[in-house]
Amino acid sequence: MATTTNYGWATPDDTALVKDGAAAIRTLGTSVDTTTKNLNPSTTLGDIEYRSSTANTNTRLGIGTTGQVLTVAGGVPSWATATSTAGLTLISEQVAAASSGIDFTSISGSYKQLLLVWSGAQHSATGSSFTIRLNADSGANYAMVGAYTAAGGIGAGGANNTSIFVGGADYAAFGQDANSSALYAPATGTLLIDNYSSSTKLKTINGSWGYFDNGLGGVRYVPAISGVYNSTSAITQLNIVRTTGSATLTNLANTSIRLYGVN
């Protein structure tokens, strides 16, 4: 009986009898089915195959878990937990579009620090201020000090606050009345949170930013803050919240809000 070149499937000879056709087709179909399954042993969404040491038979590699990377061990592919390397990992990048608030939730605890970087966050109107909270906690658990420089003067303060505000809205992390469309004018800044994933340590907060207060006729504010989030709970949420007014946040063209994990 003849066979195919690559997989050796049995096919009828040219001289085979027509009456044996059904059996020949069935035999060929079974062979094709067996070979196909051998080459594609996947059973689950995300599975992949690789060539085994047996000809025409692949080995199934089940899907890994979140965060795992494909590596090689013992000469074959396998999934492994990603090795932590120094540097920044972009967790999420968002472009605000008429947002009254932005929550980053389910933040992985696999980094040493969190870094929030934003630019071009423009208010839709004057009359509003935005700040940042952690784990949606609005209790007086933010022991903050800070100072700001502004065109109209300087200020300094400190208190146990209900957000990373130091005092009044002069320290607003995402600006106060920052509705100018000039690129330098909307809220721009950085915030670093250390020990964020610890369930035993308090969280250290440091940040600086700038914005253009259009409600006061155009006063540039540059606050710098430092403090402690007085909680031993791991941070899994970072919340940009509106504290006054009804304005919304929209990123100017080619600007965004980025949350990084730092190792």
Next chain:
Amino acid sequence: MKTIINCETNEIVERELNKAEKDQQKIDELAVNAAKAEAQKKAAEKQAIADRLGLTADELKLLLG
């Protein structure tokens, strides 16, 4: 609309502020306004002292800066 990003799945949900969030903003607004009023009161007191001393705003800024 409020934007909620699940950083694990990258799923994004947009919704209106709920009642608890609106209530919290009212509380925040009171605190911010109180801080503003306190700052304005201090500025007025500073200006009153300057007036008593006969200092102009620029002179006062020079003195305190």
